[in-house]
Amino acid sequence: MEHSFAPMQNDLIIRAAWGQEVERPPIWVMRQAGRYLPEYHEAKGTRDFFECCRDPEVSSTITLQPIERFAGLIDAAIIFSDILVIPQAMGMVVEMVDKKGPHFPNPLKSPTDGQYAEVMARDVDVSKELDYVYKAITLTRKKLNGRVPLIGFCGAPWTLLCYMVEGGGTKIFKESKTWVYKYPEEAKALLHKIAVLCVEYLALQVKAGAQLVQVFESWAGELSPSSFKKFSQPYLAYIAKHLPIRLKELGLDPVPMIIFPKGAWYALDAACDLGYNAVSLDWLYAPADAVKTVGNRPIVLQGNADPGVLYGSRESITEIVQEMVDGFGWATRKKGWIVNLGHGITPFVNPEDLKFFFQEIHRLTKTQ
Numbered sequence: 001m002e003h004s005f006a007p008m009q010n011d012l013i014i015r016a017a018w019g020q021e022v023e024r025p026p027i028w029v030m031r032q033a034g035r036y037l038p039e040y041h042e043a044k045g046t047r048d049f050f051e052c053c054r055d056p057e058v059s060s061t062i063t064l065q066p067i068e069r070f071a072g073l074i075d076a077a078i079i080f081s082d083i084l085v086i087p088q089a090m091g092m093v094v095e096m097v098d099k100k101g102p103h104f105p106n107p108l109k110s111p112t113d114g115q116y117a118e119v120m121a122r123d124v125d126v127s128k129e130l131d132y133v134y135k136a137i138t139l140t141r142k143k144l145n146g147r148v149p150l151i152g153f154c155g156a157p158w159t160l161l162c163y164m165v166e167g168g169g170t171k172i173f174k175e176s177k178t179w180v181y182k183y184p185e186e187a188k189a190l191l192h193k194i195a196v197l198c199v200e201y202l203a204l205q206v207k208a209g210a211q212l213v214q215v216f217e218s219w220a221g222e223l224s225p226s227s228f229k230k231f232s233q234p235y236l237a238y239i240a241k242h243l244p245i246r247l248k249e250l251g252l253d254p255v256p257m258i259i260f261p262k263g264a265w266y267a268l269d270a271a272c273d274l275g276y277n278a279v280s281l282d283w284l285y286a287p288a289d290a291v292k293t294v295g296n297r298p299i300v301l302q303g304n305a306d307p308g309v310l311y312g313s314r315e316s317i318t319e320i321v322q323e324m325v326d327g328f329g330w331a332t333r334k335k336g337w338i339v340n341l342g343h344g345i346t347p348f349v350n351p352e353d354l355k356f357f358f359q360e361i362h363r364l365t366k367t368q
């Protein structure tokens with residue numbers, strides 16, 4: 001069933017993501033609803049992280065917190081959830097350990113391990129398994145009441161494979177690299193399976209009310225240029241190609257798609273040809289170089305302030321904003337840029353400093 005939502009009062013990010021000229025660059029930040037906000041801890045209470053994700057009332061409340069705190073300053077909400085809900089839907093147990101991050105008690109060990117065969121054979125129904133996400137999205141759209149658009153998201157296949165085989169965060173990627181260099185065919189079969197689920201999951205998020213989608217390839221930078229071509233790129237392209245097809249089958253209009261291939265500076269040129277409308281940049285790029293790489297292609301860039309600047313002085317924040325405004329060529333282009341950090345906002349940032357960052361973007365992109 002189609003939902004009917006209030007008309008949009010602010011659709012700046014949607015117009016910008018389609019590549020249109022806009023009055024000012026739209027703004028949001030990754031992890032804008034999260035641990036740096038005191039009201040997040042209050043809403044979370046004693047609940048476990050995934051319990052919050054599974055409760056549409058709690059998830060929508062947390063999603064709205066930055067929209068309320070920074071009213072008039074930011075231009076999108078992102079649904080409060082996690083990329084690891086896909087491995088959960090595939091039957092894997094994932095826990096969120098306080099102050100440590102995600103933990104899989106039974107990661108995938110090798111292709112000969114019975115669990116790999118089980119995961120590959122399982123017929124995963126993301127409409128049923130992740131129903132709570134769609135409910136949270138629909139409820140959030142209602143509560144937003146047209147204030148700003150709502151972004152849906154998923155983890156990209158390579159990044160999800162890393163978590164599924166490592167069992168959590170890692171510095172050396174021992175298991176992921178073992179799969180890439182010892183079991184490439186089995187790794188590709190798993191990546192394809194995840195990509196198919198990502199398409200359906202994103203399509204159902206759009207059906208529930210998501211108005212843009214972002215695919216997080218957070219571990220792209222762990223691959224080499226040649227292994228990126230084999231283990232990341234084809235699956236990112238698959239998602240970008242098949243999502244619009246699936247939306248059409250469902251009778252839904254296309255939505256702008258953003259790809260965040262974190263750390264893959266060697267692949268920006270290729271990322272622009274993956275079929276996404278926007279490419280999100282981490283903070284290792286000088287914006288002007290990225291603009292040059294995009295060239296005449298109708299690709300929007302998102303980013304890319306070092307999240308660490310929010311631990312710095314007000315002068316440093318102003319300086320980084322000015323560098324982005326200049327580097328993305330805002331004054332002359334008036335399009336092609338969505339303001340964000342180069343990665344998620346980190347804990348311990350003072351929300352007042354983030355507010356100052358937003359205010360500076362507004363001040364320094366104002367047209368008289």
Ligand SMILES: Cc1c2[nH]c(c1CCC(=O)O)Cc1[nH]c(c(CCC(=O)O)c1C)Cc1[nH]c(c(CCC(=O)O)c1C)Cc1[nH]c(c(C)c1CCC(=O)O)C2
Nearest residue numbers: 030031032033034049078079080081082083101216218344
């Ligand atoms: C790799 C990844 C994960 N999750 C996500 C990624 C991709 C983005 C990235 O590269 O950072 C994506 C994500 N996770 C979360 C969101 C919500 C929406 C938002 O505000 O951006 C999004 C978009 C909430 C969250 N996801 C998590 C929290 C913190 C949970 C808590 O301790 O309360 C939040 C608010 C937990 C999480 N989830 C994950 C990790 C590694 C951790 C623990 C470490 C950390 O917090 O930085 C996996």
